Amino acid sequence: MNPVAPAAEVADLVSRRPAGQSLQAPFYVDEEFFTLDIEAVFARHWLFVAAEAELPEPGDYVTVTLGSYSVIVVRDDDEGVRAFHNVCRHRGARILDEGRGSVGNIVCGYHRWTYGVDGRLLHAESQAPGFAPSCFSLRSVHARTVAGLVFICLAEEPPADFDEVAARIEPYLAPHNLAKAKVATQIDLVEHGNWKPTMENNRECYHCTGPPELQTCYFPIYGYAEQDVPPALRPAYERFQRADADARATYESLGLPYAAIEGLDTRATGFRIQREPLDLAGESFTPDGTAACTRLLADFPTARLGRRSFHLQPNAWFHFLADHAITFAVIPLGPDRTLVRTTWLVHADAVEGLDYDLDTLTKVWKATNEQDAVFVNRYVTRLKAHLEQKR
Structure with missing residues (x-):
């Protein structure tokens, strides 16, 4: 196959896919298709990258790498969240190498060009007369927060439907007060497989x-x-x-929306959201269904609110419960490597060892993620073997 598959070849492969079945093997294993995934999907759509709780103070940042793109997501001095290309305007060097941290200013280690957390160039040594710092701010990336979740879009013109999606999902998310939560823990798991099976596992179930x-x-x-x-x-x-029936009565009495809203293949920003009961005690993801954190996320009169599930294409899913919330961000690292970042969020005043036990809080989804990683690896390994036989 060519180093970069021509658009006509990709279109041909898509057109020959039997309806209701998976894409053909090259889409899951070949480098050229991974490059196309980044440009055609991840560089054009809104992506979930962090919870606001990961950026509690001005100067706190996370970096996200998607193919050749690296992005800084940072809390500015006005408490807003901004995103910038992680590229110095001088020699094009990557500025921040760490995945997360805190800065007063954003300083490039190459020649010490210094930027504020609002992206403005503050200092550039030994420049010619007439040099205009205002022309050399960091390149912005579109960033939005919705009820405590942070989304970015690399496209110059992002999908226009995100405002509508945000308006529809915010009433479901806002009651959980996620913008004022804290990170109990975060686990990065690298699956040895393509990002598509990772997302397919979550969607088809x-x-x-x-x-x-x-x-x-x-x-x-x-x-x-x-x-x-x-x-x-x-x-x-x-x-x-x-x-x-009991859950619906509770949701209606508390004014919590619960009906399923789904628009997965009819719009640019595909999503699904719903609130529904859990089994056993019905409170949380624990072996007996009881709350994993005794300090609830918000001023709920009961912990028995089931789960509010939210899926956002192309890279995220979420579960909101009365006692905690879980976010899942899928970041493609290569054609056969995918980062699944899982973050558990609890009330800002919840105390580990007193209000929650970390092992109990994470047990269900830690185990499930690890099992899913095995499934993804098996699937992609089989596809690679199939292609090798054909070649």
């Missing part, structure tokens, strides 16, 4: 009955229409029906 830790608090009837529920699952379905 055929394998969701596999992870035993996750199944303890999920009703095992996901995807079944009532008439298709097998006899063995009928008791679980009836238990779900009772829990769902």
